[in-house]
Amino acid sequence: MSQSTFAEPVIAPSPPAPPSPGRRRRTASQLENRRGWLFASPTALLLVVLFVAPIIVVVVMACSHWTLLGGAQGGNFPDNFTKLFADPLLGKSIAFTLKYTALTTVILMPIAYGLALLVQESRRWNTFLRTAILVPSALGIASASLLFYAIYSPQVGPLNGTLEKVAGTEAGASILGTPGGALWATVVLVVWRFAGYYMLLTMVGLQAIPTEVYEAARIDGAGRLRTLRSVTLPLLRPTIAMTMILSITGSLLAFDQFYILTKGGPNNSTLTIVQLIYRDAFETRKDLGLAAALSVLLLLALVIINMIQLRALRLDADEK
């Protein structure tokens, strides 16, 4: 109260001068500035309220004793971070998230590329095939995970019987019951869901390659494989780099598929970093300060990773 009355005379602007004809006529650039802000203000408002503010809040929370039920209980820096690093699950979840990211990216990229080539080759069926591969992209990761949860189940799923015969697994054993099974089952789901998305990105890149380049290669007597290796792949490098960035960033933040399919199990073997945030906040510790500290860490890590990747992409583009 006293602060605001004290500050008032200092910051109060002088009353606006009565509008005179000369002042009302603004210069063109002033008018443009006003119009620009008029149209940009909804964007600015949303970003300030729901983007800038939460970033400030997460930093404050990470430095406070802040529980789910008790609320804010004052600063405690760096206790949340010490607690965070003392948790053996942190290292475990980071290791698993990296493993999962590497696995999905290494599997997804060649499949997307192969599908893109296949769709381009098969002229007559190409629209139908493209649509069929793209349809899973209309599903959310959560819906796709629920679908595969049923497919993997011993009760109604079609896979268990087949696996019993082919791989000799135990009757009635869940595919998601072993760490390896749970990981691969999730990778299959993610590949099914995202192959079309990355295929489409690759196709856009392929179509950007001018046909003259291919003609020149043919005139020079290059075969199919040679053309692929020496013409298509090098020219597609920016696209490949971009799809890789999207796949890596997306996989590092995996949550829905593990929350629904494996719950991080069996025995915390498929716990991702983002899942650990949720667990700390709602399930095990019910400690929002701790969850916020991990959020801040994740935020910093992703910003650094994104900057490195973007720089690599830009360097790549500059070489051309």
Added chain:
Amino acid sequence: MTRSNVAARSATYTLTTVMAVVFLLPLVWAVVSSVSPSPGTAQTEGFGFGNYTTMFEYGLGLPTYLKNSLVVSVGATVVTILIAATGGYAFARFRFRGKNALFVMVLSVMMIPYAALLIPLIVWMKDLHLQNSLIGVALVLTLFQVPFSIFMMRNSFSTIPRELEEAAYIDGCNSFQAFYRIMLPAVRPGIVTVGLFTYLAAWNDFMVSLYLLSTEKAPLPLALVNMRQQTMGVIDYGSTTAGVVVLTLPAIVLFLALQRYYIRGFTSGAVKG
């Protein structure tokens, strides 16, 4: 056509068919399995819609969860279109103070993992009086769509010749009328693309609702996950599969109807940023 050409072509067709089947099979299985008899589900004998009845009657009933989903999806779509159209127009056409700073801010939404913003949003939404609010979730989902949508709309507006607006001004329109009457209709394909991406993302959202909504306010994906966990120990896969069909069918129909707008989202360069 040479013989090797024929061989290559038929190999391509075979592979094509196999691929199409592989990608469609899980969805076909869901539809068939949801009406097939299976022990431990509501449909034990003969084909029928027993699983759908169980799913319909779960908790507050399917209509409530569908309504929640619609409020979130339509809300997010309307607000995203509003923000992307005005913001995209500002970035495409005007020079204003702080333009670059604002653009960097839009870009940085892509750089910041949304998963790291959900913990503070639990607390912050309370301060905004948007706690446990479907509109609050719609606004958060809007934020995540902002970078793609603003790029998309900026690119769309950039392709419209300036003469169109100048003609509108000469006819006596003010800048808002010129935007609303002349520019918006001209970028309709861009708006449909932005709307489609937002609607699908919001309809399919699970994580934001999990963090910010109670079970009574659950949109369909969250309700289905809750339903699966409700039955103690025994999971009813039948009603889960029926729920997946109800959840995905509208999304797939919308996607198929607007597929060329979806592909436009990729070719416009907006995904690349």
